[in-house]
Amino acid sequence: xxxxxxxxxxxxxxxxxxxxxxxxxxxKKALIITLRSFIRIIPAIxxxxxxxxxxxxxxxxxxxxxISDEHSGxxxxxxxxxxxxxxxxxxLLSFPLAASLLENGASYAIVATFIVSxxxxxxxxxxxxxxxxxxKVAILRNGMSFIIAIIIGLIMGAIL
Amino acid sequence: MNGKMKExxxxxxxRDWIFLGISIIVAGTLMLIFPDKREVITSTSSQFFMxxxxxxxxxxxxxxxxxxxxxxETVVKYLxxxxxxxxxxxxxxFGALPTGPLYIAFPLASxxxxxxxxVSNIVIFLSAWGCIKIPQELVELQFLxxxxxxxxxxxxxxxxxxxxISIEKITEWQNKKTNKTQGSEDNESI
Numbered sequence: 001x002x003x004x005x006x007x008x009x010x011x012x013x014x015x016x017x018x019x020x021x022x023x024x025x026x027x028k029k030a031l032i033i034t035l036r037s038f039i040r041i042i043p044a045i046x047x048x049x050x051x052x053x054x055x056x057x058x059x060x061x062x063x064x065x066x067i068s069d070e071h072s073g074x075x076x077x078x079x080x081x082x083x084x085x086x087x088x089x090x091x092l093l094s095f096p097l098a099a100s101l102l103e104n105g106a107s108y109a110i111v112a113t114f115i116v117s118x119x120x121x122x123x124x125x126x127x128x129x130x131x132x133x134x135x136k137v138a139i140l141r142n143g144m145s146f147i148i149a150i151i152i153g154l155i156m157g158a159i160l
Numbered sequence: 161m162n163g164k165m166k167e168x169x170x171x172x173x174x175r176d177w178i179f180l181g182i183s184i185i186v187a188g189t190l191m192l193i194f195p196d197k198r199e200v201i202t203s204t205s206s207q208f209f210m211x212x213x214x215x216x217x218x219x220x221x222x223x224x225x226x227x228x229x230x231x232x233e234t235v236v237k238y239l240x241x242x243x244x245x246x247x248x249x250x251x252x253x254f255g256a257l258p259t260g261p262l263y264i265a266f267p268l269a270s271x272x273x274x275x276x277x278x279v280s281n282i283v284i285f286l287s288a289w290g291c292i293k294i295p296q297e298l299v300e301l302q303f304l305x306x307x308x309x310x311x312x313x314x315x316x317x318x319x320x321x322x323x324x325i326s327i328e329k330i331t332e333w334q335n336k337k338t339n340k341t342q343g344s345e346d347n348e349s350i
Contacts, residue, residue, distance in 0.1 A: 004306075005214045008298050012218035019225050026228050034224030037259075038217075040169070043176040045212060047183050053205030054187065057197040090261065091291065092219070092299055096208050099303035111304070112312055119291035125263040132270040133282075136334070140327045141283055148319040155315055160308065 041090065048093045052100040059104065074154075077113050081149045084117030085142075091119040109157025117149035215302050219295045223259040226294070230257045232268055239285060240275040248321055251281040255288025265289045280328035287320040 019027040089097075098111045121142050122129065129138040191198045235254045242250050255265075269282045292313060300309045 002302075004302050008215045008302065009218045011298075012221050015225055016221055019229070027225070030224040030228040031221070032224075033227055034220045037223065038220050040173055040176075041220075043173075043180040045216070047180055049205050049208050049212065050183055050187050052208050053201040054190070056204040057194075057201035091293075091296055095296070095299045095303040096212060100204070100208065102304065108308070112308075115300075115312065116291060116316065119262075119296075120287055122262055125266070128263055129266050132266040133273070136331055137279060137283070137327065140330060141286065141323075144323045144327065145287065148323055152312065152315045152319060156308075156311055159311060 041092070044090055044093060048089065048097060052096060055100060056104060074150075076107075077109050077150050077153045077157075080110050080113045080153070081117040081146055084114045084149065085121040085146060086123050087118055088122070088124045089118070094118045107157055108160040109153045111153075112156035113149050113153025116152050117146065120145040120149065211302060215299065219298055222298070223295045226257050227259050230254070232258070235268065236272060236275065239281060240272055240277050242281070243278055247278060247281045248284055248324070251284040251324075252288045252292070252317065252320075255285040255290075256292050256294055258289070259293065259295065262286065262290045278328060279331055280324035282324075283327050284320055284324040287316075287323065292316055292320075 016027070019030065094115050098115050101114070102108070102111050123142075126138060126142060129142070132138075133141075187201075191201060235258065238250055239247070239254055258265075265286055269286055272282055272285070273279070297309060297313060300312070
């Protein structure tokens with residue numbers, strides 16, 4: 001088994017035991033929330049896993065690598081940031097999706113840009129954000145997030 | 161209000177399961193049409209499924225614990241009045257701890273602004289909420305490795321702080337400009 005898996009589970013177990021020791025009622029409440037969100041996220045997870053299978057199955061061998069190479073510069077990263085900004089999936093699921101892209105030859109720059117842009121920018125939720133925070137802050141935040149997604153991606157591509 | 165939210169959640173859940181059903185039917189049909197792809201699709205999907213299922217319960221338990229132990233009132237109480245380095249640290253921390261999609265944080269952020277929190281801290285808080293949550297970082301560690309996770313975490317924190325401060329400066333500068341031309345009646349329009 002991977003070390004990461006052990007680390008994550010031990011960490012969660014320690015937190016859980018500490019929580020139980022601190023306050024049983026609160027912990028119980030937390031576990032009910034856990035169960036409820038688990039049920040809520042399962043369909044999305046299964047869909048993403050199916051999608052990854054089909055991506056790998058139907059994209060031509062090294063197809064992603066080819067696209068990634070051809071548009072490896074600024075343009076590819078820019079397109080990825082755009083894609084991440086429009087997509088609306090739970091951020092927890094962006095990581096397995098990103099990993100499948102990476103395994104199939106996408107560059108680190110592309111994958112990092114995708115994650116940052118997907119998790120920070122919400123095109124669909126922008127009207128709500130404008131309503132709550134005002135036009136100026138909402139548009140500045142999303143616009144600048146777009147730019148830093150590209151910057152972070154380019155730096156990640158250079159250092160990894 | 162609460163009842164309405166629950167109703168909406170229930171509808172969303174049913175919709176998700178219907179979508180899943182449709183995806184499975186489409187997937188099954190495609191696999192029947194392209195039998196040579198079946199092997200690679202099922203092996204890839206089951207590999208990712210196994211990787212996910214080993215960590216998902218742990219991640220979800222952490223999210224549940226955080227949501228009970230870091231309630232929104234605590235966030236509002238501490239973040240509303242802090243500034244400087246302490247404010248930035250708290251904004252990062254309080255963004256990274258609670259759980260839920262980003263749009264849940266918008267009304268919270270709006271309440272914080274009304275309470276006098278700084279724009280920079282709000283932007284940092286929202287960005288941390290979006291992309292450096294602790295349970296999310298664990299999933300990133302599992303799928304993309306320690307080096308990737310650490311590098312992205314550090315870079316994100318640095319750029320998010322820069323972005324927060326820049327947005328605050330821009331809004332302040334624009335407010336000053338409108339104040340000069342219009343008088344100081346409505347600079348609290350945010």
